[in-house]
Amino acid sequence: MAVLRTGLRCSGLLLWAVCCGVTHAAGPYDLTVQLDLRLTAAQSPLSSFSQGGLGLLRYDESHQGLHAGPLMLDYSGPVTDTIRAAAVAFANFDGDKNPIDLTEAYLEWRPVPTSPLRWRTQVGAFYPPISMENRAAGWQSLYSISSSAINTWIGEEVRAVGAQTSATLVGAAIHRPFDIGVVAGVYGWNDPMGVVIQRRGWAIHDRQTALWGRLPDIKGMPHADGSFELFHEIDTRPGFHAGLEASYRNQLVVRAMRYDNRGDPALCNSQECAWLSRFNAYGARLELPQGWTVISQWLDGDTSVGKSLDGRGSHILGYWSDFVLVSKTAGPHRITARYERFHTKTLLGANKFNSNQDGAAFMLSYRYQLNDQWQLTAEGLKVDSSISQRALVAAPLDARESSLQLLARYSFSL
Amino acid sequence: MTRRRRLIIAVCALLLPLLGASTGAAADLQILTSGPDASPLAGLVVLLLAQGGKAAEYKAPASAGNWVMDQVDLQFEPEVLVVPVGARVSFPNSDVVAHQVYSFSPARRFSLGLYRGQRYPPVDFTKPGLVVLGCNIHDSMVGYVYVSESPYFGKSDATGLVQFSGLPAGSYLIKAWSPRFKGEEPETLGQLSLGATETQSLSLTVRSALRPPAPKLVHPKGLHY
Numbered sequence: 001m002a003v004l005r006t007g008l009r010c011s012g013l014l015l016w017a018v019c020c021g022v023t024h025a026a027g028p029y030d031l032t033v034q035l036d037l038r039l040t041a042a043q044s045p046l047s048s049f050s051q052g053g054l055g056l057l058r059y060d061e062s063h064q065g066l067h068a069g070p071l072m073l074d075y076s077g078p079v080t081d082t083i084r085a086a087a088v089a090f091a092n093f094d095g096d097k098n099p100i101d102l103t104e105a106y107l108e109w110r111p112v113p114t115s116p117l118r119w120r121t122q123v124g125a126f127y128p129p130i131s132m133e134n135r136a137a138g139w140q141s142l143y144s145i146s147s148s149a150i151n152t153w154i155g156e157e158v159r160a161v162g163a164q165t166s167a168t169l170v171g172a173a174i175h176r177p178f179d180i181g182v183v184a185g186v187y188g189w190n191d192p193m194g195v196v197i198q199r200r201g202w203a204i205h206d207r208q209t210a211l212w213g214r215l216p217d218i219k220g221m222p223h224a225d226g227s228f229e230l231f232h233e234i235d236t237r238p239g240f241h242a243g244l245e246a247s248y249r250n251q252l253v254v255r256a257m258r259y260d261n262r263g264d265p266a267l268c269n270s271q272e273c274a275w276l277s278r279f280n281a282y283g284a285r286l287e288l289p290q291g292w293t294v295i296s297q298w299l300d301g302d303t304s305v306g307k308s309l310d311g312r313g314s315h316i317l318g319y320w321s322d323f324v325l326v327s328k329t330a331g332p333h334r335i336t337a338r339y340e341r342f343h344t345k346t347l348l349g350a351n352k353f354n355s356n357q358d359g360a361a362f363m364l365s366y367r368y369q370l371n372d373q374w375q376l377t378a379e380g381l382k383v384d385s386s387i388s389q390r391a392l393v394a395a396p397l398d399a400r401e402s403s404l405q406l407l408a409r410y411s412f413s414l
Numbered sequence: 415m416t417r418r419r420r421l422i423i424a425v426c427a428l429l430l431p432l433l434g435a436s437t438g439a440a441a442d443l444q445i446l447t448s449g450p451d452a453s454p455l456a457g458l459v460v461l462l463l464a465q466g467g468k469a470a471e472y473k474a475p476a477s478a479g480n481w482v483m484d485q486v487d488l489q490f491e492p493e494v495l496v497v498p499v500g501a502r503v504s505f506p507n508s509d510v511v512a513h514q515v516y517s518f519s520p521a522r523r524f525s526l527g528l529y530r531g532q533r534y535p536p537v538d539f540t541k542p543g544l545v546v547l548g549c550n551i552h553d554s555m556v557g558y559v560y561v562s563e564s565p566y567f568g569k570s571d572a573t574g575l576v577q578f579s580g581l582p583a584g585s586y587l588i589k590a591w592s593p594r595f596k597g598e599e600p601e602t603l604g605q606l607s608l609g610a611t612e613t614q615s616l617s618l619t620v621r622s623a624l625r626p627p628a629p630k631l632v633h634p635k636g637l638h639y
């Protein structure tokens with residue numbers, strides 16, 4: 001495993017070298033450097049998951065006030081006329097294993113279309129196309145500071161390290177008002193995916209787990225592990241995802257995807273176990289005149305771990321979440337509201353570890369684009385949740401958490 | 415910069431019809447276009463194909479000037495550019511992000527690898543017909559270069575009006591095309607005879623089924639994915 005991980009790390013460094021060396025000669029590149037300054041006020045009886053607690057917000061009452069970070073670098077540039085290298089790195093300043101680490105790094109080949117069918121192939125580490133809101137540089141939400149529970153979880157536990165191809169019938173080329181596409185990928189290194197949603201449940205924030213980064217386990221819980229690393233290959237069995245996307249006049253985009261990491265729940269390495277995690281994800285985004293956007297997503301799946309006769313795992317957890325987001329932009333202003341529900345339930349093995357979560361959250365944000373460099377955001381977030389495993393760490397089962405964040409984001413492009 | 419490009423386009427548009435009219439008196443023509451629902455039709459490409467008289471003697475020059483198809487806010491600007499056969503069109507990118515402009519239309523296949531600013535020399539359009547433009551990075555970017563075999567062409571303004579001046583006397587076939595048509599074939603709107611110095615005004619109605627106009631959507635700043 002160490003060899004694999006070193007190999008992966010080297011390929012990441014190699015990618016950086018490719019990005020920063022070759023492309024200067026080949027043509028234009030985009031490098032965005034972004035630094036956040038945040039003022040945070042939180043109200044919660046729990047400590048944050050980021051501190052090993054069972055609170056669902058990024059900052060708890062002990063981490064209030066002014067702080068800097070994260071720092072983000074988003075690079076994209078041509079290697080040839082049709083191949084582009086892209087990489088995103090975050091420095092979270094929160095004691096992660098590496099002070100700065102990659103969240104995505106891949107090569108993308110877009111051959112020049114010679115027919116209405118347009119092909120795209122990605123190789124490397126990247127997000128599968130699930131989120132409808134994480135559309136800004138560095139896979140950040142375009143609309144607010146936090147992402148919905150669904151996309152927070154994608155950012156925490158899901159990354160395809162492998163290859164993905166999509167074929168899209170571009171309607172404009174044949175005088176039709178719609179595009180239809182299929183996407184499919186094979187990947188490894190996503191075997192531990194599932195452990196966080198089982199031990200903690202859904203959360204709502206904007207911290208993405210880096211490729212060699214960690215998320216803390218719950219302090220004081222049985223079998224607490226210190227921390228999780230999500231991107232290990234344990235069972236040498238590749239996972240896959242396959243999806244459909246259709247859009248109508250660039251106004252309505254709908255997606256459906258099946259994700260299955262095909263983990264072997266009977267296997268563990270020295271650090272992590274493989275989880276068999278599968279879900280269906282659906283999403284729709286409607287763009288209306290006068291700057292209105294409506295987004296909705298729904299994700300429904302299960303994850304399992306442990307040896308069992310049928311290979312299905314001795315512990316199975318089901319989970320689902322959905323949200324609706326409404327956003328309105330006018331000039332430099334943007335106002336966004338989001339409501340969501342989230343839920344986990346232990347389906348098998350509750351006698352050994354029973355984790356169940358029920359919750360709902362409401363988010364309201366205002367974003368102001370001062371100029372090309374400065375963006376200001378105020379976000380209020382209220383999360384009501386009930387988590388059964390809070391009893392294991394002597395925390396209240398039901399909790400109302402709320403936070404107010406003021407964010408000054410400075411970014412410049414090279 | 416944009417103003418200068420516009421000026422070049424305007425000058426070209428004014429001069430071209432004059433080439434054919436250099437031998438004598440010329441006519442002016444105003445066409446008010448409307449859709450099947452009788453509302454004014456904006457952005458309609460109108461072509462006058464000479465059928466006889468002085469107009470038919472016109473021969474297209476080998477080179478037909480320089481034209482500009484800009485890219486602004488992840489959109490082609492203008493959406494439809496009408497040019498004569500032989501036009502050289504440059505595709506500057508006025509956005510901060512890079513574009514990769516291409517077309518696989520039979521009338522002109524080309525591709526401009528990822529670029530910003532004015533990286534490539536103009537593209538020449540030597541065959542008449544519709545050239546559909548796309549961007550290999552941004553699927554929602556769609557534009558059209560309509561290469562007109564006739565030197566007499568125009569595009570309707572927001573009120574549906576197309577104006578021609580300095581037309582040579584003769585008879586013309588009037589054809590029209592809009593990106594709101596469901597195909598590439600232009601519709602024949604009618605025929606016209608022009609005397610040497612007359613000024614004519616016409617009202618013409620498009621009968622082809624039209625798609626609803628694309629609503630003006632706000633392209634969010636900072637959009638990456």
Ligand SMILES: [Cu+2]
Pocket residue numbers: 488512513514549550551552555
């Ligand atoms: Cu583009």
